[in-house]
Amino acid sequence: MADIIATEAPTRRRQQQDLRVWLRLLACTNLIETRVRKGLREGFDTTLPRFDLMAQLDRAPDGLTMGELSRLLMVSNGNVTGLIDRLAAEGMVERRPDETDRRAQLVRLTDAGKAAFDAMTPVHENWISHAMTSLNATEKAQLLSLLTKLKSALTGEDARA
Numbered sequence: 001m002a003d004i005i006a007t008e009a010p011t012r013r014r015q016q017q018d019l020r021v022w023l024r025l026l027a028c029t030n031l032i033e034t035r036v037r038k039g040l041r042e043g044f045d046t047t048l049p050r051f052d053l054m055a056q057l058d059r060a061p062d063g064l065t066m067g068e069l070s071r072l073l074m075v076s077n078g079n080v081t082g083l084i085d086r087l088a089a090e091g092m093v094e095r096r097p098d099e100t101d102r103r104a105q106l107v108r109l110t111d112a113g114k115a116a117f118d119a120m121t122p123v124h125e126n127w128i129s130h131a132m133t134s135l136n137a138t139e140k141a142q143l144l145s146l147l148t149k150l151k152s153a154l155t156g157e158d159a160r161a
Contacts, residue, residue: 031131032128032131033048035127035131036048036124036127036128039123039124039127040120040124043120043123044119044120044123046120049073049075049079049083050083050086050087051117051120051124052073053069053073053080053083053084053087054087054092054093054109054113054116054117054120055117056069056072056073057069057093057107057108057109057113057117058109058114058117060108061108061109062106062108063096063107063108064106064107064108065098065101065104065105065106065107066080066081066084066104066105066107067104069084069107084107087113091110091112091113092109092110092112092113092116093107093108093109093110093113094107094108094110095107096108
């Protein structure tokens with residue numbers, strides 16, 4: 001019985017530390033996300049989901065299917081469809097048939113969409129840099145390494161991802 005009690009305390013402390021790390025990660029994520037959402041709304045009259053969708057399309061100039069966008073953004077096809085509909089109505093994205101699959105449509109940024117995204121990108125990068133100013137370069141590298149290791153363990157992916 002004494003052996004069980006002796007091992008319960010360190011186990012409990014580790015679990016509490018795990019929970020504290022998780023809560024701190026969540027708090028930092030929420031604080032940064034709130035700042036970015038506010039900045040996008042006030043500075044560009046747009047939303048984070050729209051920005052994220054445009055960022056994915058910017059990385060794929062030939063376009064992405066709705067399914068690819070859903071997977072990359074980790075949202076439902078319905079969410080992507082609504083975003084695409086609104087961005088298309090504003091002339092920010094266009095749909096065209098996928099030449100390799102008649103059932104699919106490729107979505108890509110229009111010139112206006114690319115210009116709008118390019119205007120937001122450096123401002124967004126500054127917001128993120130400002131959020132990280134309390135960390136020096138070594139600390140940022142350490143944090144990135146640790147988060148990469150955690151992500152790898154959670155997803156089973158290569159730790160360099």
